[in-house]
Amino acid sequence: MALVSMDEELLIAHAAGVLSAPMRLLIETYAAIRDDVAVALDVAEIAAVAFFESEPADAMADDAVDVALALVEAVESGAGEAAGLKSPTPAHVAQRAGTALDELLDLPHPVRERALAAGGQWRFAAPGVRRIELSVEGGAKAELLRIEPGHGSPTHTHEGNEFTLVLAGAFADGINRYGRGDLCTAGAETTHRPIAEPGETCFALAVTDGSLKFTGALGAVQRLFGG
Structure with a gap:
């Protein structure tokens, strides 16, 4: 640590x-x-x-x-x-998010406030992975990720920098293991596959200043469509 x-x-x-x-x-x-x-x-x-x-x-x-x-x-x-x-009223968020509100309220306050201001609505990112976009400025983007155990991102590298801060649970990317309070930093020289560990759902704050570049068959599809 x-x-x-x-x-x-x-x-x-x-x-x-x-x-x-x-x-x-x-x-x-x-x-x-x-x-x-x-x-x-x-x-x-x-x-x-x-x-x-x-x-x-x-x-x-x-x-x-x-x-x-x-x-x-x-x-x-x-x-x-x-x-x-401005954050929605607690009653309004609770009505739309239900039990998901409890998960957001357990997160560190800077992320919690941004997530509630964004409406607290999780969107599909990949099988077992949901996201809430928190902030975008210039080429940088911050997202809150909710990753079910055993799920994560396909193998990829990066056009720019990627910072992933674990807020709850843990994930391993084939290089290191990251638990609550650990920060994973990755750049163009890094190829990894982050996968949440069994047990607790993993919540992470991910900040990127460039696109992810997938490898293998998914990378071929990405290149085909100009990604």
Whole structure:
């Protein structure tokens, strides 16, 4: 459980506010379930504050205070980007999701809030695998995965980077085993097949910045259709 998969530069980038929304969600969720990551993130934020305080200050625009107050009012009234993040009422979600709501409520709060804001509706991804799209920005995407024991993804590699954080249960990909709080990082050089272990249903937060590239017969079909 040592912190070896989260690059220090990513933590500093998060503190500086320059990461995409999917990557911010990944790091905030990682910190919510791992005390060592939370400490490392706090250190990165202190370092970022110290850096910015050492930089020469730019002159503030004459209307800066008015602009800031207008932004606060917009957020509080549900306007703009914040409007899309409002959670449905518990009764509404419970009516649509039934017992699936309990599963979402057991997840770490950053993911739980996003999943409820997205409506809490699971969609088919593969046999035994369901997903909820949580966040998309630029070329990055964050999804919540629900993987039944013995199921998972076909063998694949990646066009970009893939970060998979286990929230509950466990999976193995032929390279390593990942349990709750473990982060699997994969890139173009990685070929693996993540499969949930027997027993508990596996929940994972997956963040990608490129498409998966399947191998074998499925890869041939993907290439045929231009994937």
